[in-house]
Amino acid sequence: MTLNLAEVFFQQAALRPEHPAILGPHEDTSVSYGALRKEIETLAEQLLAAGIHAGMNIGLHYPGGQAYIAFTYALWACGACVTPIPMELATEEKQLIFQHIAIDAVISTAGCQLFAALASGEAIPLTEHACLLNLNPLRTPPVELAGLNPAFIRFTSGTTGEAKGVILSHETIFARIQAANQGLEIDANDRIVWLLSMAYHFAVSIVAYLSFGATIVLCKNSFGSTILQAANRHRATLIYAAPTHYELMSHDRSDQTLSTIRLAIVTTAYLRPDIAEAFYQRFGIAPNETYGIIEVGLPAVNLDGAKEKRGSVGRLLPRYAVKLDSPDDNGIGEIMLFGAGLLDAYYQPWQPRDVILNRHGGWLATGDLGFIDEDDYLFIVGRSKEMISVAGMKFFIREVETVLERHPAIQAACVFAVKARRLGEIPMAHVVLADNHEPPDEAELKAYCGEHLAAYKIPDQFHWVDSLARTASGKLIRNTEKLLTAQQTKIL
Numbered sequence: 001m002t003l004n005l006a007e008v009f010f011q012q013a014a015l016r017p018e019h020p021a022i023l024g025p026h027e028d029t030s031v032s033y034g035a036l037r038k039e040i041e042t043l044a045e046q047l048l049a050a051g052i053h054a055g056m057n058i059g060l061h062y063p064g065g066q067a068y069i070a071f072t073y074a075l076w077a078c079g080a081c082v083t084p085i086p087m088e089l090a091t092e093e094k095q096l097i098f099q100h101i102a103i104d105a106v107i108s109t110a111g112c113q114l115f116a117a118l119a120s121g122e123a124i125p126l127t128e129h130a131c132l133l134n135l136n137p138l139r140t141p142p143v144e145l146a147g148l149n150p151a152f153i154r155f156t157s158g159t160t161g162e163a164k165g166v167i168l169s170h171e172t173i174f175a176r177i178q179a180a181n182q183g184l185e186i187d188a189n190d191r192i193v194w195l196l197s198m199a200y201h202f203a204v205s206i207v208a209y210l211s212f213g214a215t216i217v218l219c220k221n222s223f224g225s226t227i228l229q230a231a232n233r234h235r236a237t238l239i240y241a242a243p244t245h246y247e248l249m250s251h252d253r254s255d256q257t258l259s260t261i262r263l264a265i266v267t268t269a270y271l272r273p274d275i276a277e278a279f280y281q282r283f284g285i286a287p288n289e290t291y292g293i294i295e296v297g298l299p300a301v302n303l304d305g306a307k308e309k310r311g312s313v314g315r316l317l318p319r320y321a322v323k324l325d326s327p328d329d330n331g332i333g334e335i336m337l338f339g340a341g342l343l344d345a346y347y348q349p350w351q352p353r354d355v356i357l358n359r360h361g362g363w364l365a366t367g368d369l370g371f372i373d374e375d376d377y378l379f380i381v382g383r384s385k386e387m388i389s390v391a392g393m394k395f396f397i398r399e400v401e402t403v404l405e406r407h408p409a410i411q412a413a414c415v416f417a418v419k420a421r422r423l424g425e426i427p428m429a430h431v432v433l434a435d436n437h438e439p440p441d442e443a444e445l446k447a448y449c450g451e452h453l454a455a456y457k458i459p460d461q462f463h464w465v466d467s468l469a470r471t472a473s474g475k476l477i478r479n480t481e482k483l484l485t486a487q488q489t490k491i492l
Helices: 005-015 033-049 066-077 091-100 113-118 170-184 206-211 224-233 243-250 273-283 353-358 397-405 442-450 480-491
Strands: 020-023 030-032 057-061 081-084 105-109 130-134 150-154 164-169 191-194 215-218 238-241 263-266 288-293 297-301 312-314 320-325 333-339 345-348 364-372 378-383 387-390 393-396 410-420 424-433 461-465
Touching (some): 005 170, 005 206, 020 033, 030 033, 057 091, 057 113, 066 081, 091 113, 150 170, 170 206, 170 297, 191 224, 206 215, 215 224, 243 263, 243 273, 288 312, 297 312, 345 353, 378 397, 387 410, 397 442, 410 480, 442 461
Parallel strands (some): 020 215, 057 081, 081 150, 191 215, 238 263, 263 288, 424 461
Antiparallel strands (some): 105 130, 288 297, 320 333, 333 364, 364 378, 387 393, 410 424
């Protein structure tokens, strides 16, 4: 029988109908498993009546929260696949998704004006705030797609830098949440503070929580004090957040603690050591760094060495294996993975799992560079594309950023490569000024870098910016053309 993640949730709802599935974002909001199931089934009936059926691919353009969860599961209950359309994207970026992926209809906030040019008929109201709009797809789907039982298509460049769209089937997602839970051990006793975008983080998090009977705690905003209040009010056991959230919590000066938290999961980006230490000093909890990758899921979590092995994403979870391809003299090589829940295919150009893995002898080439220490802890030092070569001398961008971010006047830094006629590339830096500091001049910054870095690693120029440019999912933008254009626009 074909697996469907909606049925997995319905089974949990039948076991614990009165157990809270969602708490928050408002103080008096509590939604039980039984109530959430009823909401999902009602939406599924509406969608079926509107013509949604198995084999269709539906774009979901909606803010994260209870309704987002309900729409996703309702679409699965209809047999449809979901392609998230992140609200945070610019209009041009959203349009790009429709050009690369065949989308039959979209659920969006009331009106759906953004997608009117693709519309096939009038918008169909679903709720007070949402409507369904049938579309004329801009392309045809790959013929092999239907046979995969797809649940998600995440629009991304993938590890190859070329493919557009990572396809995850119901079976694949179920396999990866089971594999991750061998480390996380989530069950009905857990209450998880959720702070990320559901358009980017759903398959190994929200789906896992609801499949294992846990409770999702939603916050009304991302202020440090709000997160702490929600965690304490609902006796949270886990926090699932980005480094920024941990920094905000560590800045809180109230007397609030996090006495019920057993895991503080860090994802989406590199956790700076100063943020990890500030959080530890404030709450006595060492954040658990993770290795999350859309093609794999959550193959590694630093569970038992969060403080002792700070900076590591931990040992590989039991159902995964890792090796390093072509390690250098320092033991740094490209991270190759194998295990449960690997992606089913890349959408465009079409590449099924077997083809992707066979290219590297059965392993998935992640594009990430790292090393494994004597205790089998994995450390990620950057992307293979996040290196700069100055006259043939290569170094990792993150190495320079780490030095800059230790300067008391610098809150955050982004280093990127600029083409140079004689040297090939030279580094340049965008830096954010720390609170209550005056910006040091360039000569002072270069002298400071010279104390910690070889001369060829020192940025040729420093530009002060209000904030670092990031993608909608929170990752630093290192596209040189985009950063220089933004820089020139600001100067003008």
